[in-house]
Amino acid sequence: MGQGGHGAAVGGAGGRAPRRAGRVRGLGGDLLAHLYIEPGAQGRGIGEALLDRAKRRRRTLDLRVFAANTGARAFYARHGFSEINADDGSGNEEGLPDLLLRWRR
Numbered sequence: 001m002g003q004g005g006h007g008a009a010v011g012g013a014g015g016r017a018p019r020r021a022g023r024v025r026g027l028g029g030d031l032l033a034h035l036y037i038e039p040g041a042q043g044r045g046i047g048e049a050l051l052d053r054a055k056r057r058r059r060t061l062d063l064r065v066f067a068a069n070t071g072a073r074a075f076y077a078r079h080g081f082s083e084i085n086a087d088d089g090s091g092n093e094e095g096l097p098d099l100l101l102r103w104r105r
Contacts, residue, residue: 032063059105067097076101
């Protein structure tokens with residue numbers, strides 16, 4: 001993981017070593033750079049657990065999401081995030097429109 005990154009390994013049944021199903025990266029201050037859940041592990045509460053971990057001990061938490069990613073937008077809305085700003089994508093590697101979302105305790 002990158003500098004300042006945090007991760008969580010989830011899985012491992014029957015004494016097997018856990019596999020990485022989700023991760024939080026780039027949590028510096030109040031900005032969450034990445035929350036990623038492997039597609040086969042989505043819908044199992046892993047993202048919620050990682051997001052709760054990121055929110056812990058913070059009064060606010062910001063993150064960016066691609067405007068076209070309706071699933072992620074719905075997930076964050078369910079967890080109390082609101083849209084703060086929209087961008088044309090010139091500030092990200094993919095060049096895709098994105099949104100700044102914020103959660104407040």
